[in-house]
Amino acid sequence: MTYKLVALDVDGTLLNDEHEMTERTKNTVMEAARQGIEIVLCTGRGPQNSIPFMESMGLEGYVISHNGAATVEVATRTIVHQFEMDRGGLTPFMEYCREQGIHFDINTAFEMYVDHVEALAGPVRYMYENFLMMPSNLPAWEALADPVVKFTAFGESADLDRVFEAWSKWTLPFNMLRSGEYFIDLMHQEASKGNALAQLAAKRGYKPEEVLAIGNYYNDITMLTYAGMGIAMDNSPVEVKAAADAITASNNEDGVHEALVKYCLS
Incomplete structure (x- = not known):
């Protein structure tokens, strides 16, 4: 299957336990983007402290922030969609x-x-x-x-x-x-990473089976189950692994790199 959109959780997934993105993982994400795959960060962070990771890789596009509560365009900082709370x-x-x-x-x-x-x-x-x-x-x-x-x-x-x-x-x-x-x-009751990712994929013209998602925690389950390929990090709780289609190495072992090489670049 050719995946056209890759959704990456940040903490515990893209970043190691030192809150760093390794050069190996960074280069592999950038290579996936060079090959035409759209990268979106899907994180509990806000756009202010997630967009810099996209910019460090020279990527534009979107970040799904606040666990799906706000989707923001990287280049313009425009809010594409948000779920307002009471x-x-x-x-x-x-x-x-x-x-x-x-x-x-x-x-x-x-x-x-x-x-x-x-x-x-x-x-x-x-x-x-x-x-x-x-x-x-x-x-x-x-x-x-x-x-x-x-x-x-x-x-x-x-x-x-x-x-x-x-x-x-x-x-x-x-x-x-x-x-x-x-x-x-x-x-908001309808705010989740899965719902936000589904909305963004539809906006961008992608089918669920063209989406690959990688995450490591309970807040990632909705996006892992929405995506055609949901991949859990090895450092995930057992319930997250059970919801995924596959398991990759841990965040301290470049699990994002391993997954992208196996499913997107090979």
Whole structure:
């Protein structure tokens, strides 16, 4: 099968555990693009800290950001599509996090907000620095002009396990998922990587069987099952591997390189 669109998750997939894209993987992605395959990053990150990876490879096109909540054109920073959340519905989740001491941020397509940016320290500040995105102070809702697309809770894995269990018992107006060991994301009910990838593929004229997707975590399952070929990294949880059509090497062993050579370049 000739794949025309390749969707790549970023953290835990395209990047190794040092948050770096190796030269080997970078060169293979670029070679796939030179051969006419369209590359799209499909990530939980926002466009501000995912587009630079595309630019470092000399690629234009699109990034599907915020786990599918906002799709953005690389060259123009134009929002192609976004799933707007009901801000009022976030109030109980914000109150819960404040009461339980769980850090959270609020995301529009291009901006990120927290309660007290000046108080960021320790693991929370380190997390933002690692992901190359420093937030601003959250204004009153009426002063926030742009749609909210994602709410993220961040903390120790065991703490988030308890939060996820508690919120799972609520009547949820949002799509809730674990986007990483230390993250819980809330988004519009229809926002997912799979839905956003399906919309972009249709816009670009590709059939599902012409799409290959590579990912490593629960938030990647919808795109792995949408794509004609869904590939899980070896560092994926067992449920993600079960949802995939194939498994490649881990993110620390250039698994994206291995998959592209096998399925796109050979």
